[in-house]
Amino acid sequence: xxxxxxxxxxxxxxxxxxxxxxxxxxxxxxxxxxxxxxxxxxxxxxxxxxxxxxxxxxxxxxxxxxxxxxxxxxxxxxxxxxxxxxxxxxxxxxxxxxxxxxxxxxxxxxxxxxxxxxxxxxxxxxxxxxx
Numbered sequence: 281x282x283x284x285x286x287x288x289x290x291x292x293x294x295x296x297x298x299x300x301x302x303x304x305x306x307x308x309x310x311x312x313x314x315x316x317x318x319x320x321x322x323x324x325x326x327x328x329x330x331x332x333x334x335x336x337x338x339x340x341x342x343x344x345x346x347x348x349x350x351x352x353x354x355x356x357x358x359x360x361x362x363x364x365x366x367x368x369x370x371x372x373x374x375x376x377x378x379x380x381x382x383x384x385x386x387x388x389x390x391x392x393x394x395x396x397x398x399x400x401x402x403x404x405x406x407x408x409x410x411x
Contacts, residue, residue, distance in 0.1 A: 281306050282304070282305070282306040282307055282377060282399070282400040283304070283305045283306055284302055284303070284304050284375045284376070284377060284400055284401065284402035285302065285303045285375075285402055285403070286300060286301065286302045286373065286374070286375045286402040286403065286404060286405040287300070287301050287302075287303075287405060288300040288301045288405060289373060289405030289406045289407045290406075290407070290408070291408040291409075291410065292365055292407075292408070292409055292410075293409070293410055293411075294365060294366055294367060294409055294410065294411050295364060295365065296365055296409075297361070297362060297363045297364075297365065298361075298362050298365065298407060299359060299360065299361045299362070300316065300359065300360040300362070300373055300375075300405060300407075301357055301358070301359055302314070302316075302357065302358040302359075302360075302375030302402055303355075303356060303357050304356045304357070304358065304375075304377060305356060307356075307377055307400075309333070309378075309379040310333070311332070311333050311379060311380065311381065311382050311386070312332065312333045312377060312378065312379050312380060313330050313331070313332050313333075313377065313378060313379075313380035313386055313387060313389075313390035314330070314331055314332075314351065314358050314375070314376070314377045315327060315328070315329055315330035315331065315349065315358075315375075315376055315377075315390055315391065316328040316329050316330075316349065316358075316360045316373055316374065316375060316376070317373070317374045317376055317395070318369075318371035318372065318373045318374065318407075319371055319372050319374070319404075320370060320371040320372075323371075325374070325395050326340065327340055327390070327391035327392060327393070328340055328343065328347065328360070328373070329343065329347055329348075329349035329360060329391075330349070330387050330390045330391045331349045331350065331351055331358070332380065332382065332386060332387055332390075333382070334382060335351070336383075336384075336387065337349050337387070338384070338387040338388060338391055339391075340391060346362065346363050346364045346365075347360060347361060347362045347363070348360070348361040348363075349361075358375060360373070362407070365407075365409045366409060367409050367410065367411050368409075369407060369409050370407060370408050370409050371406075371407060372404040372405070372406050372407075373404065373405050373406075373407050374401055374402055374403075374404045375401070375402035376390075376398045376400060376401050376402070377398075377399075377400045378390065378393075378398045378399045378400060
C-alpha cells in the first residue's frame with residue numbers, strides 16, 4: 281500500500297522561500313513519476329513539478345525557474361524547494377505518485393494528468409503567501 285505524507289507548508293511573506301517534503305512508502309514500481317500538484321480555492325488541481333525514477337524533471341510553465349524538485353531515494357523522500365514565492369502561489373500542495381513511462385512523454389503525462397487518473401496522493405500541506 282502506497283502512503284505519501286507531506287510536510288513543510290506554512291505562511292510566508294512574498295519573496296520568501298519554503299521547502300516541502302513528502303515521505304513515501306510502499307512504492308514498488310520500477311518506473312515511476314512523483315510530483316507536486318497544487319489547488320487554490322475555486323481552482324482545479326494543477327501540476328507543479330514532476331521527477332521520474334531516472335531523476336529527470338519537468339516543471340509547469342508558471343514555475344518560471346523558481347522551484348526545484350528533488351528526491352532522496354535513500355530516505356524515500358521527495359522535496360520541492362520554492363523560492364521567490366508570490367501570493368499567487370497560495371494553495372494546498374499535494375504530493376502524488378504513480379507508475380509512468382520513462383522519458384519526456386511520461387513526465388508530461390503525469391504533470392498534465394487529471395487527479396482521478398493518478399493513483400496515489402498525500403493529504404496535502406497548505407502554503408500561504410502574503411504580500
